[in-house]
Amino acid sequence: MSQQNNGALLNHPPKPFWLLAEITYRCPLHCAFCYNPTDYVTHTQNELTTEQWIQVLRDARKMGALQLGISGGEPLLRDDIEQIVAEAGSLGYYSNLITSGVGLTEKRIAEFKRGGLDHIQLSMHDITKDINNFITDTNTFELKKKVAAMIKEYDYPMVLNVVIHRYNIEHIGEILEMAEAIGADFVELANTQYYGWSLLNRAQLMPTREQLEKAEAITNKFRERVGNKMKVFFVVPDYYADRPKKCMNGWGEVFMIVTANGDVLPCHSARSLPGLEFPNVRENGLEWAWNESPAFNKYRGDDWMKEPCRSCPEKEKDLGGCRCQTYLLTGDAEGTDPVCSLSPTHDVILQAIEDAKNPQLAAQPILFRNDKNSQKIVAGELKDLVAPFHALP
Amino acid sequence: MSDKIKSDAVFGLARHYRFQWEEAQGGYVLLFPEGMIKLNGGAGEVIKRVDGKKTVGEIVADCKAAFPDVPDLEADVLAMLQLAHEKAWIALKE
Ligand code: SF4
Ligand code: SF4
Numbered sequence: 158m159s160q161q162n163n164g165a166l167l168n169h170p171p172k173p174f175w176l177l178a179e180i181t182y183r184c185p186l187h188c189a190f191c192y193n194p195t196d197y198v199t200h201t202q203n204e205l206t207t208e209q210w211i212q213v214l215r216d217a218r219k220m221g222a223l224q225l226g227i228s229g230g231e232p233l234l235r236d237d238i239e240q241i242v243a244e245a246g247s248l249g250y251y252s253n254l255i256t257s258g259v260g261l262t263e264k265r266i267a268e269f270k271r272g273g274l275d276h277i278q279l280s281m282h283d284i285t286k287d288i289n290n291f292i293t294d295t296n297t298f299e300l301k302k303k304v305a306a307m308i309k310e311y312d313y314p315m316v317l318n319v320v321i322h323r324y325n326i327e328h329i330g331e332i333l334e335m336a337e338a339i340g341a342d343f344v345e346l347a348n349t350q351y352y353g354w355s356l357l358n359r360a361q362l363m364p365t366r367e368q369l370e371k372a373e374a375i376t377n378k379f380r381e382r383v384g385n386k387m388k389v390f391f392v393v394p395d396y397y398a399d400r401p402k403k404c405m406n407g408w409g410e411v412f413m414i415v416t417a418n419g420d421v422l423p424c425h426s427a428r429s430l431p432g433l434e435f436p437n438v439r440e441n442g443l444e445w446a447w448n449e450s451p452a453f454n455k456y457r458g459d460d461w462m463k464e465p466c467r468s469c470p471e472k473e474k475d476l477g478g479c480r481c482q483t484y485l486l487t488g489d490a491e492g493t494d495p496v497c498s499l500s501p502t503h504d505v506i507l508q509a510i511e512d513a514k515n516p517q518l519a520a521q522p523i524l525f526r527n528d529k530n531s532q533k534i535v536a537g538e539l540k541d542l543v544a545p546f547h548a549l550p
Numbered sequence: 551m552s553d554k555i556k557s558d559a560v561f562g563l564a565r566h567y568r569f570q571w572e573e574a575q576g577g578y579v580l581l582f583p584e585g586m587i588k589l590n591g592g593a594g595e596v597i598k599r600v601d602g603k604k605t606v607g608e609i610v611a612d613c614k615a616a617f618p619d620v621p622d623l624e625a626d627v628l629a630m631l632q633l634a635h636e637k638a639w640i641a642l643k644e
Pocket of ligand 2: 472478493
């Protein structure tokens with residue numbers, strides 16, 4: 158009678174119900190778990206203009222886009238977010254600003270309210286100032302609390318996103334209590350997924366299975382207590398599952414990203430895949446990008462699959478997992494996601510799990526996401542760090 | 551939460567939920583911060599009438615008037631309201 162979340166169960170042909178506008182890769186934070194591309198610094202000088210973004214919103218809405226995420230980097234670093242929000246409001250999008258909170262002022266939030274922004278998703282990191290400031294490599298702890306109060310005051314739903322990793326997983330109970338105290342309506346406990354910067358820092362970030370199970374139990378207990386008052390999502394890290402996730406609900410099925418420089422992608426890290434040329438809104442129409450472009454058609458459906466996925470009875474459930482993860486970890490974009498216990502490359506995941514038990518041995522120094530490190534990676538200076546993961550420059 | 555729906559109860563959409571017609575989906579949708587729900591025809595017709603003013607009895611009467619040929623409509627409408635309430639898409643008005 159109804160269908161749940163993310164537009165699953167949709168009829169063909171696929172439509173981009175979710176549009177994510179990764180409006181800038183500039184960011185005042187330097188999170189070690191950031192999933193932005195490690196070469197993001199090459200995309201910070203050629204951002205789309207306000208007019209180009211407005212055109213993107215109009216074109217995508219015509220194609221059926223309904224949910225809009227405005228993210229980055231830190232979207233508030235652009236001074237035209239108010240205009241973009243107002244356009245989204247008048248087009249009938251359900252719009253969400255995904256922010257670290259840095260740069261949110263009374264004046265701006267009032268403007269967003271007028272423009273019809275539906276909600277603001279604020280990232281929080283920990284209950285301790287030390288860990289917040291360490292993992293983001295900034296001094297932003299107090300600011301986040303102020304921003305949370307502002308979101309409440311303007312009667313926005315309070316949506317908190319907390320990326321979970323080894324440094325905060327043991328505080329999950331306290332994090333939930335903090336969320337309750339500031340009146341959160343939705344809390345997403347997003348276990349780190351390993352792409353971009355978080356993949357480089359995986360040995361530092363990955364919790365053990367015991368830590369994870371404990372965290373999940375605490376979360377379930379909390380859920381029972383608060384009931385419907387606060388919805389808590391616990392996003393399971395797929396390394397500890399024995400089947401992969403159905404990445405983005407299927408390649409080019411419901412989800413479309415337009416990046417700061419105008420590339421049109423089916424998922425965040427698609428540009429890391431070999432041999433694909435992604436459309437760009439400066440040269441191609443969105444309609445063509447979604448429906449016709451070779452890149453969007455490459456992994457639609459299951460024609461591309463090899464064994465063991467091809468003849469697997471479960472293939473509709475997960476579509477063989479994530480193309481980017483498979484390539485990054487195995488060097489074969491068409492293989493079975495190594496997370497799957499049936500995958501011939503599953504041992505790379507088992508090794509990472511093993512390493513998580515002994516972080517001291519496995520860990521290199523943490524590499525924060527910042528322009529300097531990104532430049533080094535682009536220049537090939539951090540080869541040793543990057544080499545195990547196939548696609549990084 | 552699973553109490554029987556009373557006919558003099560008044561429901562409104564839950565805070566922060568939005569309900570709208572989507573041409574591209576050919577149906578009504580409910581939108582909220584972590585997702586969306588596409589409502590089928592009948593469900594859409596019921597939720598459309600949940601406006602924070604009408605009582606459950608009035609919603610049932612309204613649906614009956616709009617769809618005079620559908621048998622057992624009352625039970626369907628109540629079941630839909632019950633489900634929507636359990637899922638916290640709609641909330642009781644004081
Ligand atoms: S994860 Fe951190 S560094 Fe990356 S974009 Fe978000 S706030 Fe910026
Ligand atoms: S073998 Fe492939 S299709 Fe089967 S469960 Fe594993 S990833 Fe999914």
